[in-house]
Structure formats: C-alpha cells, structure tokens
Amino acid sequence: MNINTIKDQVRRKLRKLKRDPKRFLIDSKGYKAAQFSWKKAIKLGSFLWVVCCFSVAILYYGIIASDRYVSEASIIIKQADQVKILPDALSMLGLGGSNHQDVLVIHTYLSSWDMLHQLDKALGLKAHYQSEQADWFSRLPSDASNEAFLEYYRAHLEIKLDELSGILTIQLQAFEPEYARKVVTLMLKEGESFINRLGHQVALEQLNFVESEVARSHERMQVERDKMLAFQNRHKLVSPEATSSAMQGVVAELDAELVRQSAELKRLQIYMNPKAPDVVAAKDKVEALTRQLAQEKQRLTSSDAQSLNEVNAEYQGVQVQTQLAADVYKTGLVSMEQARVEAYRKLKHLLVVGEPTAAQEAQYPRRLYNLATIGVLLCLFYGLVVMGLATLREHQD
Incomplete structure (x- = not known):
C-alpha cells in the first residue's frame, strides 16, 4: 500500500468523523474489538470474579468485621x-x-x-x-x-x-x-x-525561687532573734534602752538631791559649829550622794564594756539587724503571695x-458505604481491564 492510498483513507475517516462522530466510533475496529471482548468476557463468565470479590466483601462486612x-x-x-x-x-x-x-x-x-x-x-x-x-x-x-x-x-x-x-x-x-x-x-x-x-512552668519556677528566699530570710530572722536573746541573757537586761533611761532618771534625781543637801549644808555651816551633829550629818549625806552620783555616771558613760552606753550601742546594732531580717521576711511573704496569685493567673483549664460519651451503636465500619464503594471500584476495574484487553487485541490485529 503506497503513501497516496494511506492518505486517501485518512481523509475519508476524517470526513466521516466530522460528519458523524457516533457512526465513526461504532464502525471503528477498536469499538468492535471491545464489544466482542466484552461479550466474550460475559459469555466466558469472567464477570463472576467481580461477583465473587463483592461476595467476599459482603461476607466480611456483614459477618466478620468487628464493630468499633x-x-x-x-x-x-x-x-x-x-x-x-x-x-x-x-x-x-x-x-x-x-x-x-x-x-x-x-x-x-x-x-x-x-x-x-x-x-x-x-x-x-x-x-x-x-x-x-x-x-x-x-x-x-x-x-x-x-x-x-x-x-x-x-x-x-x-x-x-x-x-x-x-x-x-x-x-x-x-x-x-x-x-x-x-x-x-x-x-x-x-x-x-x-x-x-x-x-x-515559668510561674512555678518563680514561685519556688521566692519560697526559697522566704525560707532563707526566715532562717536569718531566727538567727538574729537568737542573737538578741543571747545578748539580753548575757547582760541580764530585757531592754538596755529602757534601763539606760531609768539610770538617767536616777542620776537626775541624785543630782537634784545633791544640790539640795549641799545647800542645806551651807545653810547649817553659817550659824553652827562645824562639828555639830547636824552639820556632820549633812556633810555625810552630801558625800554619800556625791559618791553615788559618780558611781551611777560611771555606769552610764564609762569606757568599760559593761557600761550602759556600750551595752546600749551594741544592743542597737543587734536590734537593727533583727528588725532588718524581720522586714526582709515580711517583704518575702508579700512577694510569695504575689507570685502565687501570678501562678494561679497563668493556670489554664x-x-x-x-463529656465523653459511651456509644450505644457502632459507627464503624460503615458497611453500606464500604460495600457501595467496593462495588463501584470493582466494576471500574473490570471495565478498565476489558478495555485494556480490547486495545491490546486491536494493536495485535
């Protein structure tokens, strides 16, 4: 067959396709081969494979498949x-x-x-x-x-x-x-x-840090309080400041009494014999008051470590440290409460x-849906196989 003959056949087929596409498809060898193959497949019972597969699916989903x-x-x-x-x-x-x-x-x-x-x-x-x-x-x-x-x-x-x-x-x-x-x-x-x-997590870490600081400040406050108690026990004084104030009052009273007794002694010496009993008694009172006043002043202002001014100065230092530790502890307690509030604020729920339900009916497997899907897929697969076989036969011809 020469080239011109082939060209003429192609032109005729194109004109036929343009004039009547349906007739062109029906008269084509591929369609006839597919129709023959389909009829032959049905005649030979190959479609029974589809039926068997679908029956297996029905058996599985109808009897075997477990409910979910x-x-x-x-x-x-x-x-x-x-x-x-x-x-x-x-x-x-x-x-x-x-x-x-x-x-x-x-x-x-x-x-x-x-x-x-x-x-x-x-x-x-x-x-x-x-x-x-x-x-x-x-x-x-x-x-x-x-x-x-x-x-x-x-x-x-x-x-x-x-x-x-x-x-x-x-x-x-x-x-x-x-x-x-x-x-x-x-x-x-x-x-x-x-x-x-x-x-x-972050809030808890912050809270743990604050709690540890509060515990540390509480220990420090206890240590400072123990120091104050030891100081008071050592000096036999509850409050050196109060004792010092009382001693100053005693000194002031002694000083005033000394002034009165000195004036009385001078008055007696004006008209009495220096050896008169009243003059001697007045002199003894003045001397006693003078010694007592000197002794009390020495207790207040001496450079001795046991003097009240030294004791009071040391006590003030201990008291300041104790008060500072107490203030730090109070501040820590406030910060800890604030951290707890912040931790709660960041808490999520x-x-x-x-509420979680307890199903009365099984939702899976979806038997009808799965069977319909399998049936459609089996038919499509079978059709594709038949069409593929028909195309192979056409090429073989």
Whole structure:
C-alpha cells in the first residue's frame, strides 16, 4: 500500500468523523474489538470474579468485621483569670477568651507518642487493640512496633477544631463503648495536666525561687532573734534602752538631791559649829550622794564594756539587724503571695463542653458505604481491564 492510498483513507475517516462522530466510533475496529471482548468476557463468565470479590466483601462486612464504637468529647482551653464564676454564653463557647495557640498545642499532644504511652500504661490500650475478639483485619498486629502502634492509634483518633469558637472535638474508636469512654476521659485529664505544666512552668519556677528566699530570710530572722536573746541573757537586761533611761532618771534625781543637801549644808555651816551633829550629818549625806552620783555616771558613760552606753550601742546594732531580717521576711511573704496569685493567673483549664460519651451503636465500619464503594471500584476495574484487553487485541490485529 503506497503513501497516496494511506492518505486517501485518512481523509475519508476524517470526513466521516466530522460528519458523524457516533457512526465513526461504532464502525471503528477498536469499538468492535471491545464489544466482542466484552461479550466474550460475559459469555466466558469472567464477570463472576467481580461477583465473587463483592461476595467476599459482603461476607466480611456483614459477618466478620468487628464493630468499633466512638467516644466523643468537646473541650475548650481557658486561662484562670478568664474563668468567671457564672460564665456567660460567649465565654462558655470560648469566644474572646480561648487561647488559639494552646488549642493547637493540645491538639498536637493528644496525637503524640507521649499521650499514647500514658494511655497504654494506664489502660492497656495496645492490648485492647490487639484483642483476639476483634477480626484479623481490624486489630493491631501482635508484633507491631511502636511506630505502627502510633500510626494505628492516629488512624482511630479524629480531632476536629472549630476555628470560630475554639472548641476541640475528640473522637476515639475502640472495640468496646465503655472502654472508649474511659480512654477519652483519661485523655482529657492528661491533656489538662500537660497544658498546666506547659503554661505554669515559668510561674512555678518563680514561685519556688521566692519560697526559697522566704525560707532563707526566715532562717536569718531566727538567727538574729537568737542573737538578741543571747545578748539580753548575757547582760541580764530585757531592754538596755529602757534601763539606760531609768539610770538617767536616777542620776537626775541624785543630782537634784545633791544640790539640795549641799545647800542645806551651807545653810547649817553659817550659824553652827562645824562639828555639830547636824552639820556632820549633812556633810555625810552630801558625800554619800556625791559618791553615788559618780558611781551611777560611771555606769552610764564609762569606757568599760559593761557600761550602759556600750551595752546600749551594741544592743542597737543587734536590734537593727533583727528588725532588718524581720522586714526582709515580711517583704518575702508579700512577694510569695504575689507570685502565687501570678501562678494561679497563668493556670489554664480544660473546660469540658461535652463529656465523653459511651456509644450505644457502632459507627464503624460503615458497611453500606464500604460495600457501595467496593462495588463501584470493582466494576471500574473490570471495565478498565476489558478495555485494556480490547486495545491490546486491536494493536495485535
């Protein structure tokens, strides 16, 4: 066949395609081969493979497949200073108060290995998913690694976030409804503990530092008080200042009495004999008052370490240190209370909008949906195989 003949055939086919595309397709060899192959396939019973596969799916989803129950809970995250005693509707929905970043953090934590490890440690989640009561295709393999376990857990966990209200919805699948509810309840508890540790860590460190400083200042105050007591016991004085004031009063009285007795002595010496009994007695009183006054002044102002002025100066130093330690301790107590308030203010809470539920009906597997999907996919696959075989035969021809 020469080139001109081929060109003429191509032109005729193009004109036919342009004039009547449907007829062109029906008259084509590929369509005839596909129609022949399809009829032959049905005649030979190859479509029975599709029927058999679909029957196996019906058998599995109808009898063998294990039921999976879903427990659902809804939460929002609120900071302690945002929680009201009687929250209004907007606060309950998290509007204007929910920390979006904290919600994303708890979203990640709930699907993490740390959370899975806590659930498995407390409730034996891995053993539950590997239970022989579940069918072979639904349960976790007995030799599954940690990575496979985590992937299986995430496949049975669904977390949805409402961007508008900040509500986080948790859905977990398990083979028993009550067990699923226990797992979700523990997830909420561990999630609240985690978010508190995360947001409260800095405040706790600050509070621990303040508490240690308060304890140290309290010890210092006790030491200074012990020094003051030892000082008072050593000098047999409760208050050197009061004693000094009393001694000054005594000196003043002695000084005044000495002046009166000296005046009386001079008056007597004017008209009496120096050896007269009254004059001698007056002289003795003046001399006694003079000695007593000198002695009391020496106790007040002597350079001796036991003198009242030295004792009072030392006492004032001890008293200042004791008072300073007490003031530091009081300031520490105030700071500690402020740190506690700040720590509470930074505390976050998981407010449960919807408590974990115990399902009465199994939501998984979705039998009708899965069977319909499998049926459509089997028919499409079968059609593609038949069309592929028809195309191969056309090329062979």
